[in-house]
Amino acid sequence: MAHAVAEHAPVSYLEKKGILSWLSSVDHKRIGILYLITTMSAFLVGGVFALLMRAELARPGMQFMDPQTYNVLMTLHGSIMIFLFIVPGIVATFGNFVLPIQIGARDVAFPVLNRFSFQVYLAGLFIIALGLANPADTGWTFYPPYSSTTDTNVITLTLGAFVLGFSSILTGINFIVTVHKMRAPGMTWYRLPLFVWAIYSASLIQVIATPVVGISLILLVAERVFGVGFFTPALGGDPVLFQHFFWFYSHPVVYIMILPAMGVVSEILPVFSRKPIFGYKAIAWSSVAIAAVSFVVWAHHLFVSSLSTTAGIVFSFLTFTVAVPTAIKVFNWLATLYKGQIELKTPMLYSLAFIFLFIIGGLTGLPLAMIGVDVHLHDTYFVVGHFHYTIQGGTVLMMIAALHYWWPKITGRMYNEKVAAFMFWFVFIGFNLTFIPQFILGIGGMPRRYADYLPEFAPLHLISSIGAYTLGIGYFVTILNLLISLKKGEKAPANPWRANTLEWQIESPPTEHNFHEIPTITSWPYDYGQKEERKKESL
């Protein structure tokens, strides 16, 4: 049977040209790239909005815009970054491209559904764009009663988020079934790459949490359309109910963002330190544990919204427990590095930065989880600092790491390592320069979502703005460097990093069918630097 396939000459999946051949393709690799283009464009747009805000915030007083423009920019920045960029983020891009190959399959379980997910994503994007004539100013959290009374286009933004959620549910279902049913012979659960475990856990959250926010957003739309006070206290509704529904999704969603990033780290660290991953099962199961615990902590966003003291204590305690599986991962990564032969290539630089920044992000979550402290810190820049350390320092950095790590596989080209590594330092220094001052500002009482501030906050805000532009340059040149490599880059070998996972055992770029013959798996992929490898190297 294997001969039938081998007879075809190996043709790269990139071979067919033309926009239509891309949009009509059901190839998981092409769909992954389509997502990559759209999500990275969203990142660019959201990033420009952020830079505009930081320009305004560089000095006290209003310089470039009125407060309403600021509110709109803030809302668009948050919504674009969350709904259009980071939630589809690693799952839809690298999940699509890499996951089927890593489990030894030719495609996902439902290729046509996969294409449909992307079309639904485009529809959501389109609906959000429709609202840009009079964009919403509610913040990405859409809290009523303000969201039901403002005369900006809340409906398009929430409907768009609903449609994007639908896309994310379909992708989640597709990946779960793929991992269960499409693994190659011999690919047992404990032989799966950790990236697969991570995407699998994130998919579970996508499927369970997304319907909740979806219908809540529709309730909000109905409230606006029919003028019912479902969430508006003046009309007998309960605004805190919305907050519960919203965070029941939006807390777990932070793990949709971070779990895949942790998966990428777990792939990159062993490859670039030539050591087997330490504590495979602990890392794998802590992903699932995080997914599970993430569903019972949502009310830590409501400590100041009429939560009873008892409920507050319970949710505070439960929130602390999330730190346990998270810390387990960090310890295992550090143990993987210990005595490794560390090679500081760009993906590795970003992964090490991830560990460093994510520890700060996680640790600053703990004071926020303490009720008493949070009463002071809630809705201040401290929270802004916290979630940027986790989301940007965590997920965005790993998205960039993943781009560099899989770039040779995806495009068949090597990027310019010197430029990439140099730009890493812009990103890393710029990032810390932007967000460390925000912790201090927050403790000092600087509220979030304000267009202006008291003069005593001026120096730290200025530093933060300088950091933001450094960071902006870093990202911009990094992405430019990758794009240039498409034309100028050297041809990539099949396995430039000497990695063991299946995607590196096939051509760069892969053929349409990934494998000439489906491999039979006999071991896990993490035997780096072991006797056999050393033997091979000494030959």
Added chain:
Amino acid sequence: MSVATAVKKLHDGSKWGNPPELVYDMSRMGFWLFLATELLLFAVLFTAYAVYYFHDPAGFHASAHELSVGFGAANTIILLVSSFTVAWSIEAIKQGNIRLMNILLAFTIGCGLVFLGNKYFEYSHKMHEVELEAVALAKSPALLKDLKEQGKCFTNTAGQEVCRVIPFNVANIGSGDPLTKPAFASMFFFLYFFLTGVHGLHIVVGVALLSWVLIKGLRGEFHPGWYTPVEVGGLYWHLVDLIWIYLFPLLYLVS
């Protein structure tokens, strides 16, 4: 065929040549996951129902009284019967009885349409003005005056001032002054229309899905070795039925 060999066959064949056993297996799993998301979606609405019910149980009881239990009960029976026939149609195709399967599917679709017809009558009746025990309205003289001028108020047998208003516009009257609202009466009706509306939408989707299956069935595409679409359509219909089983007591019988 074991899953492993099925996978092997799938992989070695063309992308589209998934063996039916595997497709059946995967579709069922995918669809169960999808049904889980549907349940979660309704779970949110049930939670909201519970929250507002405990705000004002008496108001909910009084409002539920306005709904016609007869209509609700008839629709419950229709859905139960149709759930039975759709399950039977799957059994039929497993036995290779294509004709019976087609008849049962057509009957199920018919039940769905009758359900929708019933809902249409019920909606148009309810959308028409409903008398609410809107005693609280009296708290806002301005609104009361407006309604009186429109000839919508009268004194009921208990001697209370009662006004006729379209239930889910109640909240809209009187520009957001909470006192103009008749307690949570409108919350109940909003939930009623929202829950049955979302459920009705699912019936429409279910009817469309089963019609698509029926067309395939009439073309003779199914046999005991391949009936995944029938099974998936049936699963969906059971879910729609199941949700109604909860909606009926919550909306019609709480009075």
